[in-house]
Amino acid sequence: MADGTNVPAPPLRLRVYQQLRQAIEQGTLSAGTRLPPSREHARALGVARNTVLWALERLRAEGYVQARVGDGSYVAPSLAALRSAAPARSLDETALSKRGRAIADTALRWRPPLVAAAPFRIGAPEVAAFPHAVWDRLARQLTPAERLLTSQYLDPAGLPALREAIAQWLLFSRGLRCDGHQVLVCSGSQQAIDLIGRLLLDEGDEVLVEDPGYPGIRACLIGHGAQARPVAVDDEGLDIAAGARDWPAARMAVVTPTHQFPLGVRMSLERRIALLDWARARDAWIVEDDYDGEFQYGAHRIPPLAGLARAERVLYVGTFSKSLHPGLRLGFIVLPPGLANAFASAKALCDRHSPGELQWQLARFITDGHLLRHLRRMRELYPQRQALLIDALAKATRGAVKLEASEQGMHIAHEVSGRRNDAALSGKAREAGVLLAPLSAYAIQSPRRGWLFGYAGYDAAALREAARRVGPLFAS
Known part of the structure; x- marks a missing residue:
């Protein structure tokens, strides 16, 4: 019988099975109890005998019921332990591991917005103007061979065509020279930060973060057991001299040098060079989050930190959530060549790889000039x-x-x-x-x-x- 939500009721035989199983699990039918003969049981329930026989057969297959030749069906004696066991304890976050609790506690530091974008919420691009018709046409242009290819398990680092397209785009748009093999495709910049935290930080490591800065980055680092150390931001960006003085043991700095979040300042060239020198001297890492670097409206665009000389310890994080729309859930990291294989392995452990057809569409979207x-x-x-x-x-x-x-x-x-x-x-x-x-x-x-x-x-x-x-x- 329908319950008013347009969801059809389960078949009668399934309901009989569920009632019997529930009676056994709750102890109404205790271990070793002889069940009524199938004809009598069917008559009592007002159903066909075959309905009861189907339910009993399923219960036997699952181990709840045992059939004795010439003597009918009995509740399995082994289920006595089910009733004698202590009642299950209700579970909450106290049951999590230490790392699990640290990750769960990120809700105290960062709550991603769950409501629809409305003024003056930040970070929301114009989505109505996105060329959805072009995007859909690209999807229809996928050949049978390409559809078959993208339906398989793929390279966790991303489709080669997309990685090459991103590398070419970065050279054209941001002046960043890299090889496609250095590009790792991931599910937005948040997964990029998560992978970086997993592979480059140990529990207790100190990371310099901008203050004020993006709480999603801090929450992710703390979830991995790192210590997020605040460094003041002024009109020239993060003050690396103060950070090096206050936190001499820091092993990483996470910065937004093109358009500091949330203040909007640009990191000066002097500060950029000082930051690169700090990383080289300390064998530390720099994570450059270029979250909206495509949106520079002046006559000249400021290139990324990763495009400077001596930037071999910089990991460049980009996202299509701002340049296209956040529903794509696609971003990337440009890695030092020696880290590419390790990051691909970590990506495989997280979610195997990003969706194949989506990667193919984005590669075509870039190479056909639609992104530009x-x-x-x-x-x-x-x-x-x-x-x-x-x-x-x-x-x-x-x-x-x-x-x-x-x-x-x-x-x-x-x-x-x-x-x-x-x-x-x-x-x-x-x-x-x-x-x-x-x-x-x-x-x-x-x-x-x-x-x-x-x-x-x-x-x-x-x-x-x-x-x-x-x-x-x-x-x-």
């Missing part, structure tokens, strides 16, 4: 939306919020002096239906306060409406 055309459109659209955001907020707040235009990125940070309770205002904005992240949410020790205004993924009407809703909160 899409990014050109976004590099025209995002500055327009940024300008609209600046104007709308200035008007809605009666000049109380004057955002400074930026030549890069997908959000603008607005700082305020003093120790203002930025989280409280963000809470009021949420009540008004606007997602406004407080800067304090990204700080460890940093006293910096303010808010982050994401604009890339929202049209003019949505940006103006969000500004109208939060305007009184700043103007009062």
